[in-house]
Amino acid sequence: MNAPVAVVREIQAPIHARKSSIRETRALDPMPIVQVNLAPGLNLDFRSLRCYVELFRVPDEPTQSNTEFTYYAEHGSALGRDNFPVFALYRTRHPQQSNMGTVLHRIGNHLFYEQSHETHLLKGIAIAEPVTGVHNVQFVFPGLGVLQSGKYVLRYNVHDIVTGRHLASCFGAPFQVMSASNFPGMGSTTPLTNSLAPLHIPGVRRRN
Secondary structure, eight states: OOOOOOOOEEEEEOOOOOOOOSSSOOOBSSSOOOEEEEEEEEOOGGGGEEEEEEEEEOOOSSOSSSEEEEEEEEEHHHHHOOGGGEEEEEEEEEESSSSTOOOOETTTTTEEGGGGBOOOEEEEEEEEESSSSSSSHHHHHHHTTEOOOOOEEEEEEEETTTTTOEEEEEEEEOOOETTTTTTOOOOOOOOOHHHHHOOOTTTTTOOO
């Protein structure tokens, strides 16, 4: 088996966010940051790398069964609230669903398939260029929000725009999106965010 040419991992995970609206983005807090490690000797200009994110829903209460799995998939062709596709939680005893493809990731007994993503619920810029001025390749997403309340994870995908080659993917940690009445407020900026503030990245700033 060939060694991966790159590995991406989430080095700062969002914890929560206030639900965004069509007119206003409520950024994930803290902002998501990922780091990419390239294989030694890889002939690649890191400036041609891009990272884009996908959004996957996580059930609030995971199944406790040892033999049953859950997954989200689009439910019919009708549109739900805000004219978004409706996704329903399904249960199965067979994780390799022939109509869903390969399992990308799992949290407990909850499965994530390619068709499970609800990236249409993201609000803001979902693709990032590499940060310059740091010792490794990092991507930050300072203005990313979610349009519906719920529990979610992000999937990060890194590719080279020159060759069109997909290099690496990873899932992040779960976070919660809440209504305004339930949201406790934004926290102070993290040490990692503070370290990036002097680089003048749009949307990255210190917050007391």
